[in-house]
Structures are given as C-alpha cells and as structure tokens.
Amino acid sequence: MKRKSTTLVILSIAVFYIGWGISQLISIKTQQLLLSSLFFSIVFTGLIGSFIPIFLKNRFHWNYNKSASNKIAGYLFLIVAILFSTILSGALFNVIELRYSWNLMLKYILLFFPMSLGIGLFAFLLIPNTIQDWEKNKINSVLLIISISIFFFLSFFIDSLLQDIELAATMGVIGLLLGVSYLFLRNFWIVYSALFIIMLVNTLADNKYDEYNYGIVVISTLLSLTILTFDFIKNRNLK
Structure with missing residues (x-):
C-alpha cells in the first residue's frame, strides 16, 4: 500500500509540474489570455492542484494534521518565512505603494487562494504522507524538509519556464523554512x-x-472550495 501511494504521489507531482508548465507555455507562447486563464485556474489549480491531492488523501486515509512536536519552534520558523518573503524582500512595501482598490485586492485573493492551496496540498499533505516515519527518524525528517524545499524550487523554476533560477532559489529557501x-x-x-x-x-x-x-x-475559487467541502463532508460522515 505504501509503495503504491508513493508511486501515485510521484506521478501526481509530475502531472502537477507538467500542468504548470503547459499553462505558462499557453500564456507566453499563444498570448491567448482567456485560454491560458481557463487552463491555469480550472484545469491546473482546480483539478490538478486540489482534486488529485484530496482524492489521494481519501484513498489512502491520510489526515491534514498530526500532533505538534514543538509549537514554539514551528511558529518561529513560520514567522521567519513570512518576514523573509514579505518584509525583508520589500514586497509588502511595494504593495502599500501600489494602493490597490478593494475590488482588485479581492481578485488577487480569489486568484491565489486556489493556487496556493494546490501548492500547499502537494507540499504539506502529499509529501509528508509519502516519506515514512519522518516524525521519529531524524534522517527522514531532514529528507522531508529537503523534499519540500526542492518541490518549491522546481515549481517556481517551471513557473518561469526554466528562466528565473533566482526566483526558484528564493522560493526554495521559503519552502525550506516552511518545511521546518x-x-x-x-x-x-x-x-x-x-x-x-x-x-x-x-x-x-x-x-x-x-x-x-x-x-x-x-x-x-468555487471549484476548489467545492472539492474541500465534499472532503470535509465525507470525512465528517465517516466519524
């Protein structure tokens, strides 16, 4: 069962990367904004990013959460990741200067809720449930962190169509911090x-x-929320 789940997770990650790459190719090479938006938001983030991980979660009876081992350390690394990527990078100050309208801000929230959900499900649900005994084995714990970091690196390297290794490296560091x-x-x-x-x-x-x-x-957004809702309802009925 474990070998089968590992194989399916690896295949799913490959599909995730391929889907992301295709969506970027459509956007850049064809300049078809509507087509690329449909593929990115519906096929990639909705079906590949949300449906596949949730399907595997239910098939192999995985849980979203486990018992924390050290909340203080966990939150500390979480804060460092946020500070590094938003304040030290200057991103937050750029956002303030741009003075977004509430309507446009809402669009970005709706756009990147399913996108970040897809990345999160792969990084913090599929990968942890693929690596055995990482909670008890230090070597496997390191493997977990490195795997999450590499996943982030490759994801954003593909996002740039293998052009922006600096962005990929930055996201790899963020993935490392989030992994810890x-x-x-x-x-x-x-x-x-x-x-x-x-x-x-x-x-x-x-x-x-x-x-x-x-x-x-x-x-x-509605597609991703629907998938999550069905998952919650299904698991609630099983309890």
Whole structure:
C-alpha cells in the first residue's frame, strides 16, 4: 500500500509540474489570455492542484494534521518565512505603494487562494504522507524538509519556464523554512495559511494580474472550495 501511494504521489507531482508548465507555455507562447486563464485556474489549480491531492488523501486515509512536536519552534520558523518573503524582500512595501482598490485586492485573493492551496496540498499533505516515519527518524525528517524545499524550487523554476533560477532559489529557501515549520507544527492549515499570505503579498507586489478575468477567478475559487467541502463532508460522515 505504501509503495503504491508513493508511486501515485510521484506521478501526481509530475502531472502537477507538467500542468504548470503547459499553462505558462499557453500564456507566453499563444498570448491567448482567456485560454491560458481557463487552463491555469480550472484545469491546473482546480483539478490538478486540489482534486488529485484530496482524492489521494481519501484513498489512502491520510489526515491534514498530526500532533505538534514543538509549537514554539514551528511558529518561529513560520514567522521567519513570512518576514523573509514579505518584509525583508520589500514586497509588502511595494504593495502599500501600489494602493490597490478593494475590488482588485479581492481578485488577487480569489486568484491565489486556489493556487496556493494546490501548492500547499502537494507540499504539506502529499509529501509528508509519502516519506515514512519522518516524525521519529531524524534522517527522514531532514529528507522531508529537503523534499519540500526542492518541490518549491522546481515549481517556481517551471513557473518561469526554466528562466528565473533566482526566483526558484528564493522560493526554495521559503519552502525550506516552511518545511521546518511543518516538521514542528505538523498542521497543514497553519502552514498553508502562511504560504497563502506569502504568495498573495508577492503577487500583489509584482502587479501582473490586474487584467485577469474575474469570472474565471470566481469559478476557480468555487471549484476548489467545492472539492474541500465534499472532503470535509465525507470525512465528517465517516466519524
């Protein structure tokens, strides 16, 4: 069972990378904004990013959270990750200077809720449930952290179509910090919330998605929320 789940997780991560790469290729090579938005927000973030991890979670009876080992250390690394990626990077100050309207701010929130959710589910649900005994074995604990960091690095290297290794390296460091935080907190929702804040602030600072289709953003968010809702209902009924 463990070998089967590991194989499926590896295949799922490959599909995740391929989906991300295709969405970026469509956006850059075809200049078809509507097509690329549909693929990115519906197929990639909704179906690949949310449905696949939740499907595997239920198939193999995984849980979002485990008992924390050291909350103080976990929150400390979480705060460091947020400070490093939002304040020390200058991203938060750029956002303040841009003076976003509430309507546009909401669009970015709706856009990057499902996006960050997909990354979070792969990094902090699938990967931890693939590596055996990382809670007890120090070597496997290190492997967990490195795996999460590499996942972030490759994700954002693919996001730039292998052009921006500096961005990928930065996200690899952020993934490392979040990975250490998860090691101690072992709580998907807390670490994911930090990831959402990090991605939202940095995306707002880049100011690249002002023209993104609002309707697609809403549909994508509703799709991810629907998948999560069915998961919660299903698991609640099993208790």
